[in-house]
Amino acid sequence: MLTMEIRITDEKTVHPQAGESLYKTLKDNGIYLIASCGGKGVCGKCRVKVLEGQVRSEATGKLLKKDIEEDVVLACKTFPESDILIEIPEESRLVIGDKIAVSKSRHLTDMLRSVEAGFSPKIRRISLELTPPTIEDNISDLERIKTALQQQGIEHIRFSHGFASSMAKALREAGWRVDLVYTDDFEAVSLRPSSHKDSFGLAVDIGTTTVVVYLVNCSVGTVIDVGGTYNSQMRFGDDVITRIVHATEGGELFELRNAVVSDINDIILPIMEKNNISAEDVESAVISGNTTMSQLFWGLDPLSIREEPYIPTLNAFPVWKAGTARIKINSQAPVYTLPCVGSYVGGDIVAGVLASRMHTKSEIALFMDIGTNGEIAIGNDEWLITAACSMGPCFEGSGIRHGMRATEGAIESVKIDPTTYEPFLGIIGNTTPHGICGSGMIDAISELFFSGIIDQRGKLRKDLETDRIRVEDEGPEYILYRGERRDIVLTEADIENVIRAKAALYAGVSVLLKEVGLSLDIVDRVYIAGGFGNYLDIGKAIMIGMLPDLPREKFSFIGNTSIAGAYLCLLSEKMRTEAEEIARKMTYMELSVSRGFMDEYMSALFLPHTDIGLFPTVKEFYKK
């Protein structure tokens, strides 16, 4: 038994302790699976496929007959009975402890510290040394707290029913020496023993395709841990429109809400546990998402977003509570939502502009957030204009045969030898690859194009002397990696998806520039945001016509700015005020009613573009 092993395809081998479930063994080895039900075999999320060996499964909750026939099991209720080989589907995975994200967050903390009064979290705390009551001094608990606050010059704090319900016990347990935690708009959150100083918060990025959470120590500003998973609203459709239809016509608003709220809870429960932080100690949260994601998170009917004249219920969200949001942290924790601009430009782009700092500089900047929605902003400290276009989830690893997020095991860079057609891969974590992420796709297509393996329309040439190209039932594909059990490929359909996405983004930028009557030359700086992991090869993104052909030094790749903006707002009142100013200041252009957009889009469905003159450096490269 001691030598029993669990191998994970193309990944690693772990060893179970006696009697422990597959879920537990994987978790103890840093491989997290989603388990909303906490490992009770009920939610049906921790699916893995057993390829070899014997297991005993005690529950099959929510598994279909088809799953069972294919040896899919629930890891939380499955126990290995021999050496086994398993495959973990991407959608079962919870990515926790992403080192790239944690390291990238450091410059944000430094930036905050460098801004005057930059560090001022949503919640504050004040120490109260209360005299215990006696028969003579028998005022109520709440009056005792209020009197102590008045002595320190604090009045008009609001006390919710939830706070009052736990007050008597908290005071007595702490021996009347407590800290009152309250929000910057004077609502009591909780009473903590005075000895207990650290306060935590969540920065949450709700993307259409992925959900990412930072667990932050708000007392000092450090990101303690990061977790991410796919947005399980995806089962209701890939884009926001399909989901709105589902919420309104399908009457599934509450299912959509529950899906994303449960994703957030699925992420935070294991990271709180891993870092030994109780849910009660997480006392604030900030949410960043596009308008539809923000409304769905709060359970607000998105119907009017979709129907002309495309009106959101609210752009500036009041601060509501974690209990109302149903996030499993302190129920009284204030939840700040990044303000939205319009129906299709939301808090995520406001967060992005905020994190880029373009709104504080006189130079004209172009900001692009590459996600399932491509979101674009142009402007400077005087004006800002913005638009959004639908790119589909391909750069987030969805809708692509072997797509995955930019986490350990993802192919993030590709180089192809133009003579042998053999690829050289860069893998996140320098491990065996188990999929390809957004930056890997851009690299791969750029290389396939310039080595002549695909044509301007993205079609694979079948006449080349290489066994890297093959034609399967689903169509032609290029083999990036030959695996033990399965190869990692990029199919022609995958390439088409990417071309459609890059065309939408490029068309958006063109239309928006035309709208303000500016040419590309006027742009001093281009910020590229998105969940691409370590890097995005700007040159290659230009090569495929995704980004405009501007001098390379004008570009900065700034990562997931939706979560970065949420993090900034979690820690800084100044940043929240700036976010609100950005949202107010931005002019929102509705691309869906723009006549020029479809023409621009059609022209951009080539590599790099129908009009090669727009890409002089690519043209130059081509000549060589």
Place this chain on the structure above:
Amino acid sequence: MLTMEIRITDEKTVHPQAGESLYKTLKDNGIYLIASCGGKGVCGKCRVKVLEGQVRSEATGKLLKKDIEEDVVLACKTFPESDILIEIPEESRLVIGDKIAVSKSRHLTDMLRSVEAGFSPKIRRISLELTPPTIEDNISDLERIKTALQQQGIEHIRFSHGFASSMAKALREAGWRVDLVYTDDFEAVSLRPSSHKDSFGLAVDIGTTTVVVYLVNCSVGTVIDVGGTYNSQMRFGDDVITRIVHATEGGELFELRNAVVSDINDIILPIMEKNNISAEDVESAVISGNTTMSQLFWGLDPLSIREEPYIPTLNAFPVWKAGTARIKINSQAPVYTLPCVGSYVGGDIVAGVLASRMHTKSEIALFMDIGTNGEIAIGNDEWLITAACSMGPCFEGSGIRHGMRATEGAIESVKIDPTTYEPFLGIIGNTTPHGICGSGMIDAISELFFSGIIDQRGKLRKDLETDRIRVEDEGPEYILYRGERRDIVLTEADIENVIRAKAALYAGVSVLLKEVGLSLDIVDRVYIAGGFGNYLDIGKAIMIGMLPDLPREKFSFIGNTSIAGAYLCLLSEKMRTEAEEIARKMTYMELSVSRGFMDEYMSALFLPHTDIGLFPTVKEFYKK
């Protein structure tokens, strides 16, 4: 079938429509039974006893084997199949449309109107004529509302999640012509079509034994209807201490909370239905109760009320919402709770002082609220002192063999011929009596005492020539009324209960006067409050030693002042401010730690008192 009849013992005869349940027939004839479940046969509350005739019962939910053997049925699932005779237990009854209460409320409305700025309900409304959105004018719904408010000079309104959730639909359904309803502390409550002007509210008196609710038209101030029932927390004990023990040691806090909240809902659902008012249109509520009742209503652990040094969690309650309270009106409706003074002097006595107006006059007044807790206040516009004593629920009709509340069918006055020992009864509603209420008991005992039927200790004489006195298994009793199926009696045990109650009240007054070093002579006015119906015979209450022997013209009987104070606070910000001043100003004396109280109590366990010298007019009367 047309002639089928349902007779109710000692009450009236009603005729069912074909196929309708007993519950429905009774309701249509103005006899309301409690039915928390809405007539689904589940809650087990609408019990009646079938004495004669055939019925068909479709459900027996929550009935015990014993109940079924005794022909107890659930009225909502029972259908008569012949003429029947039924008995309705007091605890199944919901008293609705109490004419006495409605008529008494009129002078309160007049009083409010006479006070400067007296009429200013908790909620306000403002008309907003919004321009419907277009592609060009596409700000969010909430921004549209905020802009319109700003134009009318109103800023800083808080918008809850509950409000926001229904906003988009409400705006569109009303064609963008809406009234915003908001609280006087600037929290949005609801959006109403502009055509829809009336706004309603609840004044709620949560007594230890009874619960009474006024449904009020807050736009004009009239009491539309009144409903009352027994506080079903009684199944956990008669007094507040037993209930606190149950809540804390028994872990039944939530059951106690649910009991009283469900009583309130049981009352309001039928009265809203009867008056054709939707729950959404009831937009504010005020709660008045003693400290324990107030805390239990809000689900706050009452443990520290009972343990030395007797500390309530809060005396001044923040305004929370109907949704939080779980009262089934508009979930966003603000719920104001009358402020409490200390562990055993609560919002009900603050309401009482407020309704009496003693705090606005220079004359020294003594206020007594006769309920399960006897609550006493002495003072004027400069000072106020208060105390509470436990009287038991006898004056509210509980713990008395044929006790009932002061509603239709209650014996409310008794006169006994001293030669024949025959009684003459006054009945509320001039109908057949089906029980005796508090004022009837005081009358009866006073008359029994002065006609020599009972002695100074309340024992019935068995040697008199009358068949009105008989000795049953449970002890001796006096027959007040000979009924068709049962007699209405006053037992020796009932009389003892009343003597204990009056002794506690009298002792409380004595100790409180001694505490402030005042004699009775200094008292200019005595206000007597309590749920006694039309009247309380002050003279007879003095005769039995319940009230101090002062000139009759000093006394005013002012009815249920707990609900009167709640009503005033529902309609008037000025009254709420006064209530808070009263609560702050009152000195609270804890009788349970007073050495003198027990001595005073023992001396008062006689008719009228051990020291007859304290009751000169009674002594005089005796001589005759």
